[in-house]
Amino acid sequence: MSLPRRAVLALVALPFAAAAQEDALAAAIREQVGDAAVEEGGITLRVPVVAENGGQVPITVLVDSPQTAAQHVTAIHLFATRNPTPGIASFRLTPLLARAEVQTRIRLAEDQRIVVLAQMNDGTVRRAAAEIRVTTGGCLS
């Protein structure tokens, strides 16, 4: 039996690569929100189901908040689960915004889940996620 050397390497490396990606994601999340408890919901996340061009994927994040001095979103963090590195962007918000909404364009190397975390001024953290299929990967590597 003679598997090509490259194939063997790929088989051995794959689980490690996936585990490393998960570790990098967990570390990136911890760096932003620490060990705060995270609750699902309270975020509207608009992304395409299929992105033709992974280099320019539109994303809209709208957090349910009056965005007043008393009650507002202080940060929105975007993470990629299967890019070479998980960081996409972090936004620091203030009550000078009319609503807790940010629209941008992101890069996705392949099919994956996007994770969004929103930090509120009372210290709570909300989470939302969406799966995106990518036809042509964004030129990350």
Added chain:
Amino acid sequence: MSGSLSTPRIRAPRSARAGEPVEIRLLIEHPMETGLRQEGGRVVPRDLLNRLVVRVNGEVALQAELRNGTSANPYHVFFLRLDRTSDVEFTWTDERGRSARASARITVA
């Protein structure tokens, strides 16, 4: 690589009503090179804009920390709440400390 960043493009209304959400659209041309990409067997050097700051009358309204996953030619849309005529200033900075600035005056009736 040239010594300065490109001129940003801004879409903001000239006037708005007090309290009503004011949509701001920003686009700046930039390759956002991750340093991971290869071209002709060579690594393209990392070149990233890492910060965007929006100030309203000198006070920070929105700050963005941009990383690898932000697309080339970073594009951002958000909504300001203005209660008086305001000067809005936008500043992009790259990892080498170079910056690009733009501003808009929005009259509030």
